[in-house]
Amino acid sequence: MLIPSKLVNEQFDDRYFDVVDALNEAQQIYFRNNNLIERITMGIESRTPFIIGETGFGAGRVVVALMEFIKKSGLKNISIEYNSVELYPLSPERMLDILNGFKDRVGEEIDTLVETYRSIDITVAGWHSAKIQKSFGTIELNLWIGEALEMVESLEKSCDVWFLDGHSPKKNPSIWRPELLMAIGEKTKQGGTCSTFTVASDVKSALIEAGFILNKYPGCGGKKHVLQGVKY
Template sequence: MGIGHDDDNEKQAVIDWTGGVPVARAFDDPYFSLGDGLAETEHVFLNGNDLPARLRAGFHVAELGFGTGLNALALARAWTGPGRIAMTSFEAFPMAHDDMARALSAFPELGDLARQLLSAWPGRRIAIGGVDLTIVQGDARLCLPGWQGQADAWFLDGFAPARNPQMWGDDLLAEVGRHTAAGGTFATYTAAGHVRRALSAAGFVVSRVPGYGRKRHMTKGVMA
């Protein structure tokens, strides 16, 4: 979920635990809700991008911050075909296999999909159900400008802006806009004003909407 620097390509996340929830030591921030992380993912990233209603064969989701893989698994559970969809996730500090397995053990309902991810992790190209996942390891500020893809939907899931401001900088969010297909969307749990302004400047029509659980607001948008 974090963002790296030029020499961070081989670094792994260092994890502490609050109950069954992994917390990134570098950012002192949990990877998912202390309540129901899967419900949070579905509310923020799926519903926030009007998924699964918009999914179709060839649809491409991109993500800043792969973390535990929970978002990818929720997407795979939501897509039942026919055909396949793609997901590209940018991650500077990938989780160790054992940490990911421990985190995902909190979601037995993900079953076979989680086992498919874990059996191939760490890997750069992983099939999860009907999703063809590509992991781009490294600093998104360096990797995203050279990416050749265009996303139909973005999951913006870096650690909180106050704890990891580099992930929410104007230049990086402008690149998100440049790598979004016409009519494409984004969703994120944060409602920080500077993030909303940067995404608006990147070309999105931005809306602040109800967040998950105790979080009053989140943000979503559509490319104008």
């Protein structure tokens, strides 16, 4: 299949996401495989924000998919802290151009994300925070502009879940290197989880070394199986 050039990150010669089924893919790999709705519900009951970490913010497709997923769940009063990192931030215009492929399905969510992203000065390295307020509650978007390991090391709180969404390990080994995955393990709550689309053996070994028990879970589209890990 021909991949539209706007979907290719020229830094790594790899696409931002699967062209065909990117929203469903995020919802399967990152949300369903991590029991997100049940776990966010527990947070509402205990009034504790649910903390997400992501490697690779890219075009923000996972955030858009998350807004749709939570809206459909009917949950209210949710509070999510969404910590992500991006070394090569896209312009808001390019982000919009990339996400617009989904506008018939999630037009409102795309507008919300791009408006929020515009409020961030992506030319300045380090943490940036912006609030997404929707009828279901709040997502506090904390975006680190810079290198993933620095972001993880500077996180003050451990995460309930990590979405590992860097490029393929072959195209971008930097975002899968053992020291980074080890730091992610250290910034995951006990019983917290992680998931990723890749089942590469080096990634599996590094996640096991970082303290995760790995499970092979259903993928989406072309990916039959993906990884999910539980931190012990």
